[in-house]
Every structure is written in C-alpha cells, then in structure tokens.
Amino acid sequence: MSELKTIDARNTFCPGPLMELITYMKQASVGDTLELLSTDEGSAGDVPEWINKVGHDLISNEKIDGVWHVKVRKAK
Amino acid sequence: MxxxxxxxxxxxxxxxxxxxxxxxxxxxxxxxxxxxxxxxxxxxxxxxxxxxxxxxxxxxxxxxxxxxxxxxxxxxxxxxxxxxxxxxxxxxxxxxxxxxxxxxxxxxxSRIVPKEIPGLAEGAETFYSEASAVKMFKALRAFEGGKIAIVVGVPHKCPIAPVELVFALDDYFKARGIRDRVQIKYHYPIGRIHTIENVAKWAKPAFERMGIECETLFNVKEVDVKNNVVMSEEGTGTSYDMLIAIPPHRGxxxxxxxxxxxxxxxxxxxxxxxxxxxxxxxxxxxxxxxxxxxxxxxxxxxxxxxxxxxxxxxxxxxxxxxxxGKVYCFIETGHDSATYAMFDYVNPPDLKEPNKPMHWFKTSYNKMYWASVRGLL
CATH class of the missing domain: 3.50.50.60 (FAD/NAD(P)-binding domain)
Incomplete structure (x- = not known):
C-alpha cells in the first residue's frame, strides 16, 4: 500500500536535500509518494533534474512561505 | 537514577x-x-x-x-x-x-552495506573497515597505471571522504612518479561534486587542476565485475581498471x-x-x-x-x-595541506585556502582524539 512520507531537509547543508531524498527513495516501495521540504534554492533545479534522469514521477514542485515542497512518486 | x-x-x-x-x-x-x-x-x-x-x-x-x-x-x-x-x-x-x-x-x-549494490563488495576497493583499508593499500601499491573510478553510495559516513580520497590519490601517484599513467574519474550522486555547495565550488577548480574527470547525478546501481564496468541508476556506465567505492550505510x-x-x-x-x-x-x-x-x-x-x-x-x-546542528570536518587536500568545513543548521561553511598548519593540526588531532573521546577536549 502506498504512503506519503515527508522528508524534512529544511536548514541543512550536509548531507543536503537531494542526498536525503535519494536515501529515502531507496527505502521506499514502488508507488510510494515522498514530499521533500527544502530551504535550499538549488533544490528547485537539481531535485527535479535527478527525478527526471533516474525515471521517477515528479508530482509537484512549489515554494510555499520560503520552503520548497517537492512531491515525487517512486516509479521503479 | x-x-x-x-x-x-x-x-x-x-x-x-x-x-x-x-x-x-x-x-x-x-x-x-x-x-x-x-x-x-x-x-x-x-x-x-x-x-x-x-x-x-x-x-x-x-x-x-x-x-x-x-x-x-x-x-x-x-x-x-x-x-x-x-x-x-x-x-x-x-x-x-x-x-x-x-x-x-x-x-x-552505522554499518557499511556494500552488498546492497550487486557486485560492489566483490568488485570495489574501499577503506571503511580495517581489512578493506589494508587490502586497498596493497591494490594501490600494485597499480601501475590505468583508470580509477570512484563511486559514492548513499547514505554514507564522513561526507568529506570522497573529496579527500581524490586528493590522496593524486598525491600518492605523484609520489610514485606514475601520475601521468593514472586517470581518475569521480562520480557523485547529486548534481555537483559535493553535497555542500561551498565545498563543491571550492573543490571544482582543484579537481580541474588535477585533471579529474567528473560525472554527477551518478548513483551506483551495480558493478559488472566480469567486464569491469560500474552502472548507475541514471542509465550510464563507466569502465575501470580499479574501482574505489564509498559504500552505502545503514543503521x-x-x-x-x-x-x-x-x-x-x-x-x-x-x-x-x-x-x-x-x-x-x-x-x-x-x-x-x-x-x-x-x-x-x-x-x-x-x-x-x-x-x-x-x-x-x-x-x-x-x-x-x-x-x-554544528559539524566541523577537517579536509585533507594533499601536499601536506588541509582546510576545514564548519557549519550548523543556519550557517553554511566558509572554506579557507588549504594550508600546512591545518594539516599539522589534523595529524595532531589523530592523536588528540583519545583525549577528546575521554571528554577532556
């Protein structure tokens, strides 16, 4: 059964938001949706780029009150 | 109590x-x-x-x-x-x-789990245990030239290690007089060469000076031990003569x-x-x-x-x-020099130019650790 998991990577420089997302994607099951919270401006670019390159599904990517919310579904 | x-x-x-x-x-x-x-x-x-x-x-x-x-x-x-x-x-x-x-x-x-990536335990050198570090030294010593590929598992302990490894390899092969016979290709899981943006910005020109080839957005999927090729989740592959891995970790x-x-x-x-x-x-x-x-x-x-x-x-x-969120990491940069990255939840690291006293401090800390862990520092 799929589930939504939130990864709070706000205010962190190392390992950083994308590295956190990769860690949790490895633990997730196909079909699970993860929401990454990030205050790193770079996340808006490199997170969707990685999702696209590796072949997962980017559901949404929006900035709310200074925090990027990136929702991704594990596709494989 | x-x-x-x-x-x-x-x-x-x-x-x-x-x-x-x-x-x-x-x-x-x-x-x-x-x-x-x-x-x-x-x-x-x-x-x-x-x-x-x-x-x-x-x-x-x-x-x-x-x-x-x-x-x-x-x-x-x-x-x-x-x-x-x-x-x-x-x-x-x-x-x-x-x-x-x-x-x-x-x-x-935490513990290393190289077996989570097919072929990694058999095909890659690493230095995250005593036995593997000794084995890696012997492999480096026997290496007479060719392509070394560095790959990084996620998550991993000591995030500075991949960068330090590159500097150490460059130094080691220069000292042996065969640096011109060794190609080094560095692979990293995210879209720049280190997860900390300021470390990535600082290391990029240094890697270029050393002639390091880099591929980013490379997450190790499997190692074809028979053909000496390491494949990524992103669909790319790199052939190698020696593979060195920062293995993935689990709790x-x-x-x-x-x-x-x-x-x-x-x-x-x-x-x-x-x-x-x-x-x-x-x-x-x-x-x-x-x-x-x-x-x-x-x-x-x-x-x-x-x-x-x-x-x-x-x-x-x-x-x-x-x-x-405070973290302080030494960064050994080769040539008997070092710098450091200090940061917390709010303040990013501001890297200084590598210098020899910082390297001496690090080598001293290798001994001072025993006082530190006793709670005396």
Whole structure:
C-alpha cells in the first residue's frame, strides 16, 4: 500500500536535500509518494533534474512561505 | 537514577565520560549509576582508515581498549543489545541479560552495506573497515597505471571522504612518479561534486587542476565485475581498471529489528536529540535520522548537548541546551595541506585556502582524539 512520507531537509547543508531524498527513495516501495521540504534554492533545479534522469514521477514542485515542497512518486 | 548508554563509539563514550564528571557527586552518593553496553572491547578511531589505505598509518594505531577510555565509575559491559523494550524501560542483550533504565542513550552508529549494490563488495576497493583499508593499500601499491573510478553510495559516513580520497590519490601517484599513467574519474550522486555547495565550488577548480574527470547525478546501481564496468541508476556506465567505492550505510540491525527506525535511523528531535515520542530516550551520532553529517564531530557536539541536558534534568528538572546542528570536518587536500568545513543548521561553511598548519593540526588531532573521546577536549 502506498504512503506519503515527508522528508524534512529544511536548514541543512550536509548531507543536503537531494542526498536525503535519494536515501529515502531507496527505502521506499514502488508507488510510494515522498514530499521533500527544502530551504535550499538549488533544490528547485537539481531535485527535479535527478527525478527526471533516474525515471521517477515528479508530482509537484512549489515554494510555499520560503520552503520548497517537492512531491515525487517512486516509479521503479 | 539509572543511565544506560548503548554503544561505545565516539558519541556514547563522550556522553558517558561527560556525565561521569557532571554527576560525580550523585554517583558517589549512589543516586546515579551509569552503565555502558557495547559490541566490542575495542574503540576504533575510524578517520584513520583513510590513512591506512595509503600506508600512512598502521592499523594498530587506530585502537584503544574501550575500558581504558572510560571514567572508572562507569559500569562497562561488552554485551550488545538485541531487544529494546522502550515501554518497559529495559533492554535485553545478546547474553540474555536485562538492563533497566530511567534514561536511555542510543548511540549504536552505522554499518557499511556494500552488498546492497550487486557486485560492489566483490568488485570495489574501499577503506571503511580495517581489512578493506589494508587490502586497498596493497591494490594501490600494485597499480601501475590505468583508470580509477570512484563511486559514492548513499547514505554514507564522513561526507568529506570522497573529496579527500581524490586528493590522496593524486598525491600518492605523484609520489610514485606514475601520475601521468593514472586517470581518475569521480562520480557523485547529486548534481555537483559535493553535497555542500561551498565545498563543491571550492573543490571544482582543484579537481580541474588535477585533471579529474567528473560525472554527477551518478548513483551506483551495480558493478559488472566480469567486464569491469560500474552502472548507475541514471542509465550510464563507466569502465575501470580499479574501482574505489564509498559504500552505502545503514543503521545497526538491532535498531531495524526492533522497529525503532527505518533503515536503522531513529526519528530524532533535531534540537533536543530525544527520540520522537520518548522524552527519556536520547539518540545521537550516526544513529539519528537527522539531516546532519554522519561524522564523529557531529556525534561529539551532540554528545555535549545530551550529557549537559541529562545532567541538568537530574539537577534542576529541565534541559538547558539545544543542538544547533554544528559539524566541523577537517579536509585533507594533499601536499601536506588541509582546510576545514564548519557549519550548523543556519550557517553554511566558509572554506579557507588549504594550508600546512591545518594539516599539522589534523595529524595532531589523530592523536588528540583519545583525549577528546575521554571528554577532556
């Protein structure tokens, strides 16, 4: 059964938001949706780029009150 | 008051010694008792493994007896915990004993899991254990030229290690006079050459000067040992003559087996360092799920917060400090030079030009660690 998991990577420089997302994607099951919270401006670019390159599904990517919310579904 | 510390690595040892001093009066009057349970009677200085891999330290320099690092009043047992019963406030060990507690500190650390990536354990050199570091040194010594590929598993301990490895390889082959016969290709999981943006910006021109080829957004999927090719989740592949891997890590099996945290990482309050849902359970070091570097320095700074708060709760009934996310990492940059990255939740690192005194400080710290882990620094 799929589930939504939130990864709070706000205010962190190392390992950083994308590295956190990769860690949790490895633990997730196909079909699970993860929401990454990030205050790193770079996340808006490199997170969707990685999702696209590796072949997962980017559901949404929006900035709310200074925090990027990136929702991704594990596709494989 | 029974304080039980599970794990005898950097974090657990500093907490134990710090508490032993802060609560010396309470321990003397038998109001407080500190017990530590560890999986080993030895304590390893893990940052030394990279030096072992380059023949710059011998393995026996990395160890001290754990008991010799602890204040005499600490009740120490080599008896790893197998079961955590947090609602009953006790743990059960491999030997079958049950230890009750009023305050529990979990600092069990992490472990490498190269077998999660097919072919990695057989096909790659690494330096995250004594045996593999010695093996890697022998492989480097026998290497007469060709292509070295560096790959990085996620998550991993010591985030600076991949960068230091590149500088060390460049230095090593220059010293042997065969640098021109060695090509180095560096692969990294995210879209720049280091996860910390300022480290990536600083390292990029240095890598270019050394002629390092880089591929980013490369997460290791499998290693074709027969054909010497490493493949990525992103669909690319690199052939190599020698593969060096920073292996992926997980938390300890006992954490996973007891359902304390997925992947062996325990959900932890990022400021109080208490386990989510349990005010009497503290978590620190690699064991947490915090978005903080898995490194001894983070464990050290967290240990100071944990011990100060346990002590203050006993003395005045309230915690007095919060962890601010502080991490300090030395960065060895070759040519007997080094720099450092210091940062916290709010402030990014501001890297300085590498210099020789910082390298000497690092080599001194390799010895000073034993004073540090005793809680004296």
């Amino acid at each position: 029974r304080i039980l510390i599970v794990g005898g690595g950097t974090g657990g040892t500093i907490v134990a010694n710090n508490l032993a001093r802060r609560l010396a009066g309470e321990i003397r009057s038998r109001k407080v008792r500190i017990t530590m349970l560890s999986a080993s009677d030895q304590h390893m200085y893990q940052p030394g493994l990279l030096y072992v891999a380059f023949g710059q330290m011998m393995p026996d320099e990395l160890y001290r007896k754990q008991k010799s690092l602890l204040e005499a009043c600490i009740d120490f047992h080599v008896d790893p915990v197998e079961e955590f019963h947090l609602d009953q406030r006790n743990v059960k060990t491999v030997s079958g004993k049950t230890y009750g507690y009023d305050v529990l500190v979990i600092a069990t650390g 300890m099996e006992a954490i996973e087996n007891n359902g304390l945290g997925q992947g062996g990482w325990i959900p932890t309050n990022r400021y109080q360092l208490t386990m989510e849902g349990y005010d009497d359970v503290y978590v620190l070091g690699d064991t947490t799920n915090l978005p903080v570097s898995k490194t001894g320095s983070a464990a050290h700074f967290q240990a100071e917060v944990v011990s100060e708060n346990i002590s203050s709760k006993i003395k005045i009934g309230a915690p007095v400090r919060e962890y601010d």
